[in-house]
Amino acid sequence: MIKIDFDKMGGLIPAVIQDYQTNEVLMVAFFDEKALNLTLETGKTWFFSRSRNKYWMKGEQSGNTQDVMEVLTDCDADTVVIKVRQNGGAACHTGNRTCFYVRWEDGQWVEHSEPLFDPDEVYKK
Numbered sequence: 157m158i159k160i161d162f163d164k165m166g167g168l169i170p171a172v173i174q175d176y177q178t179n180e181v182l183m184v185a186f187f188d189e190k191a192l193n194l195t196l197e198t199g200k201t202w203f204f205s206r207s208r209n210k211y212w213m214k215g216e217q218s219g220n221t222q223d224v225m226e227v228l229t230d231c232d233a234d235t236v237v238i239k240v241r242q243n244g245g246a247a248c249h250t251g252n253r254t255c256f257y258v259r260w261e262d263g264q265w266v267e268h269s270e271p272l273f274d275p276d277e278v279y280k281k
Contacts, residue, residue, distance in 0.1 A: 161234040162189055169234055173201065173214075173247065176225035176239035182247035183255040185214075187236065199224045201238060218278045220244030246272040249279065 162169060168186045175182055185203040187195070191211055194202035201214040201222040215221030222240035229236050248255040251271030258265050 158229065158233050160189070160192065160229060160236070161232065164234050168204065168206070169236060171201075171203065172235070172237045173222065174237060174239050175242060179239075180254060181256055182222075182240070182242060182253070192236070195224060195238065196227065201240060214247075215243065218244065218246070218249075218273070220246050222247070244272075249275060251275050251278070 160169060167188050169188075169192075171185050171187045171192075172181060173183045173185065174180060185201075186206060187202075188204045191202045191204045194211070194213075198213075201224060203212055203214065204210075205212055213221070221243045222238075223243065224238055224240055226239040227236060228239075242253075246253055248257070250257075251273040252269040253272060254269070257269035258267050260266075
């Protein structure tokens with residue numbers, strides 16, 4: 157029986173979130189055991205925020221939720237890939253489809269995306 161190894165990184169494991177149809181990497185976040193279990197139980201992605209020290213469900217503020225389609229772990233059982241249906245188009249809190257919209261080109265980082273929504277409007281604080 158494979159058991160996810162939460163011990164290597166102090167109780168957390170990386171979670172790579174991919175579009176289940178295109179395999180596009182949408183985001184990377186972290187699971188502890190509770191966040192992984194919430195994800196498996198609810199069919200929605202839940203994460204542990206290291207900066208806010210709390211649990212959050214993807215899309216709880218923006219409405220851009222993720223439906224879990226497939227869950228994979230690597231050979232060391234210390235990283236997971238979650239293949240999702242991205243609801244609302246944007247996975248990134250910046251309003252972009254993916255968090256990986258900045259590319260290294262000619263010695264500098266260049267943005268290659270237009271936001272699908274205005275984060276200031278969605279995440280009013």
